[in-house]
Amino acid sequence: MVELTKKKSPNWKRPVRRSSPEGHGNGPSGHPRKGQHNPGEATETEQPSANFTEDTLKIIPLGGLGEVGKNMSMLQYKDDIIIIDAGLKFPDGSDMPGIDFLLPNVEYLEKYKDKIRGLIFTHGHLDHIGGLPYLQEKLGNPDLYGGALTRGIIAKRHDEFKHLPTLKFNIVKSGDVIQLGDYFKVEFFHVNHNIPDDLALFIETPRGTVVHTADFKFDHSPTSGQPIDIEHLRGLGDRGVSVLMSDSTGAEREGHSISESAIKENLDLIFQESKQMIICSTFASLIDRIQQVIELSEKHGRKIIFDGYSMKSNIEIARELGYIKIQKGTQINMEQVDDYPRSQITVMATGAQGQSNASLMRIANREHRHIQLQKKDAVIFSSSAIPGNERTVQNLKDMFYRAGVKVYHYQMMDIHAGGHAQKEDLGHMIELMRPKFLMPIHGQYSMMVSHSELGQAKGIPEENVIIADNGSVIHIEDPHPINRNGTDTARWWMDQKTVPSGYIMVDGLGVGDIGNVVLRDRQVLAEDGMIVLVTLIDAKTGKVLRSPDIISRGFIYLKENKDFMTEIRKRIRFIVEKSAGPQVNTTYIKDNLREEIGKFLFQKTERRPMVLPVVIEI
């Protein structure tokens, strides 16, 4: 009970969506919300004072809210901080040309890295682990926790970053309980997903108990591992849950997600039908699906070839740990493809998203060194198209159709299931946990809102749903979650200020060095190209000394536009000499060139190439 009255929530706020009376979409902080519409807008200017004596549990999501990807959250109580996940996200190509991926902003954590007691990985997918190599040092190389497979995948990736310090990884499993710092007791429990070793968290703190579901679904007949232990989860719920941080990715989909066993049955039908080579493609990290294809190949007397670096590497790790089981002699090398009849070969390939250099695209393009498509081969897309990739995937499929092969994809039959709980399952999780507060995480804003509506339908009052944003600082005060009947003083509020939460762009070796300006320039260059005007002038008289050089890329094909070039040169000379006063001012000349040549080009072409004048005084 201690100081409950003292903390009478001076800045108590209702959840975001509802807090702003005009509905103007500002968060409770009053700051405009950040979304993908502010690319490169990386940080807030003000930061909350990091008060390490406050007697509340703070939850600060740093990524994965209002978006799908780069999942990362932190919990803080007094001067103990724990982190959950550190993912990356692939950007939308057209918005962020050239950017390899995005990371969560960890500026706040960087400042207080000495207080980090551990970084927990829920599972081994890139949107949960991919940020680590870029953040490990910034976070002070913290102790890491996660399942065996998760460790394997992280360690393998770590090998590619030679300069980084050794990982301090601690393998945990379902049922384990660890103490992090003075205040965090973390209990791991098994949930289903589409990769083994997916662990959800039951976190006890002095000011409340938090359940973090990880990415999850209920699979009552998974192809690997056990179903979720419903009674165990109910038991956790019985111990009292202050906040349920739950995966929202599937919150807009009706019903239950499909079991992996159902997927396997459908894949089996394809194996029964196919009399030629089967080429099956899925995400390299979908270990469970890969296991299914192995089993089906064995059942139908097929050898299997794995193609694609990431798939091979994941399989190697999963095999060592016993998560992938394959009979001796089933796997053959690509070089042996012609040693067997086509009817006895399965190729498991990467590239179902239409990635231009992946195995599947090379097969479709007829650029693959070993595999030539033949009529009646079967190509299976056992994955959905990630939003933004739809056109590319359609084009890839069409290439296979043109080759006369039989194409199977998830829109035709259930040969792919998402890894995320859908509406019914999310409701079930809420029922099992009976949390005081529901905090939707992992998903677009619309998914979080849909999750909130589900929660309300399950009896959680609207004001007990925490719709937050990356960077929000949420205070929880619920010291007695197990026995709050009658004297329920549990409450939550959000700080006015947020911690830095924009994304960090990674391009090549550069982490965070690409900002708004560079990105905007890329967009302009992509749109209409550019033109460089090189002019030599007499420093004394301002006269143009020789015919200006013009270099252009992505604008028009200059060789076919000689008259146009001549006209541009004439104008350059005119503009330069008009601009040169008694004293030559190259900045002024350049400004005039940029503006007037730009105008002229637009008039003639309705295009706006970037105009770059170079004026050299001799």
Place this chain on the structure above:
Amino acid sequence: MVELTKKKSPNWKRPVRRSSPEGHGNGPSGHPRKGQHNPGEATETEQPSANFTEDTLKIIPLGGLGEVGKNMSMLQYKDDIIIIDAGLKFPDGSDMPGIDFLLPNVEYLEKYKDKIRGLIFTHGHLDHIGGLPYLQEKLGNPDLYGGALTRGIIAKRHDEFKHLPTLKFNIVKSGDVIQLGDYFKVEFFHVNHNIPDDLALFIETPRGTVVHTADFKFDHSPTSGQPIDIEHLRGLGDRGVSVLMSDSTGAEREGHSISESAIKENLDLIFQESKQMIICSTFASLIDRIQQVIELSEKHGRKIIFDGYSMKSNIEIARELGYIKIQKGTQINMEQVDDYPRSQITVMATGAQGQSNASLMRIANREHRHIQLQKKDAVIFSSSAIPGNERTVQNLKDMFYRAGVKVYHYQMMDIHAGGHAQKEDLGHMIELMRPKFLMPIHGQYSMMVSHSELGQAKGIPEENVIIADNGSVIHIEDPHPINRNGTDTARWWMDQKTVPSGYIMVDGLGVGDIGNVVLRDRQVLAEDGMIVLVTLIDAKTGKVLRSPDIISRGFIYLKENKDFMTEIRKRIRFIVEKSAGPQVNTTYIKDNLREEIGKFLFQKTERRPMVLPVVIEI
């Protein structure tokens, strides 16, 4: 019967997908097939000899096969040519940066424009009419035919192209029969779509009868116009159909398409629920949907405001023709928005695809001059996301969710129906027409294949399905379609050669002037930007005369990388002076700079900006 034996199909080929024994996806022509994967690859080198004495009916699709958009086909018999539609297509932004849209290649038609007897428009959507302003003159300003609304939309658009000759438009309606040239008798018949005046074609020629379905669906309770007259269609089928050219867009979707009446009922539910402003967005050309929203607004006592240029302009045309009916006093101007309670306002806005400058985005962005969102407003997306726009539409929806408004979209409930017949309906059309040959048109390759399978399920033998490509030259020989029992000599084959069929890119005022090189440069520039190295050298000695100028955009932020700049300058000097032999060769120097500086930049950044060296001899 005439010359049937003479024409014993010397180059008879079975349909594309099946013709290549290795399944290697080359068409019957032996040429590699063109798809979206060969951007800018605009023309074939060889062209079929245009034999105007051949006694076969030729069908040459020029656009819309293997793609969704830029629909255009031509039919030729002896020296009469007729054209069906002349559409455009919007490119995928990331593949073709800066390109406004794509047109079909009409090189073949241009050569024989004196033989064009008419250009028929099936309906007024841009993917069927949008190419006209760019093709009108190339086609010799032919006679145009189409419904009244189609004419209205075309004429309105024509006004924006001041330099073009007057349109020679002939309005036709369902039931009309026109004779084009000596050989083409075209009978128009009504089908449903989601714009009024959609006309399908029954075309009789000396060598066969072709039915072109236009874009269509069966709607037994359309909100405007009549349902398809099933008995009339059956009657057409009775007259004998050689080739059914049928819309494939919906061929991968199960069942029947949803009736517009069902959509209206669902929209009505939203109107009943909503107590604040309703903002409804759909395609500006979805005249039937707009009419529904008008009727619902009137039913629920709301005024309606139309926002967005294209929508206003379409409504004006449709209203003049009586296709949009609106009571006096229902429509108000945007300026009057505050004169009524919010509960009495419907705003009909453009921009449901997330277009950055459209009305809906400005409302979401809070940049709209007149409309400020309030909590509990309703925003309706009565349209699906066009493939490629999914992320943008999701982000737009999220902006509304953040504002606390109620969002309704087609994934939640049936408030949008496609305009295209789905599997059951396509099968029904085949049953009604009982064609000898089925030719799937309008759709991605996968959709055409799916349509082919439907046809086979309806009893059309595989070899009677014509899976063609843009540019394919298909010969039809079926002089007696009505009475071919017993002595059925009908046949089809495809020429070895194709006519030019790649797409033409439009960018600003340039039509077809952007080729592979310019496009590839734009992609490179977008990816990693560029860097210009300006070096002055002594023409005699090859010495660098002063510190080189470096200009860079989209690569790194130079101001923050002074040391790096210094290093680059040092290397430029070194490379130039190393490259300068007894005689200064600037081409050689530039090549060295490009290569070595490029390598250096990659080493330091893992980025590959375009390196543009400028070497000036003094």
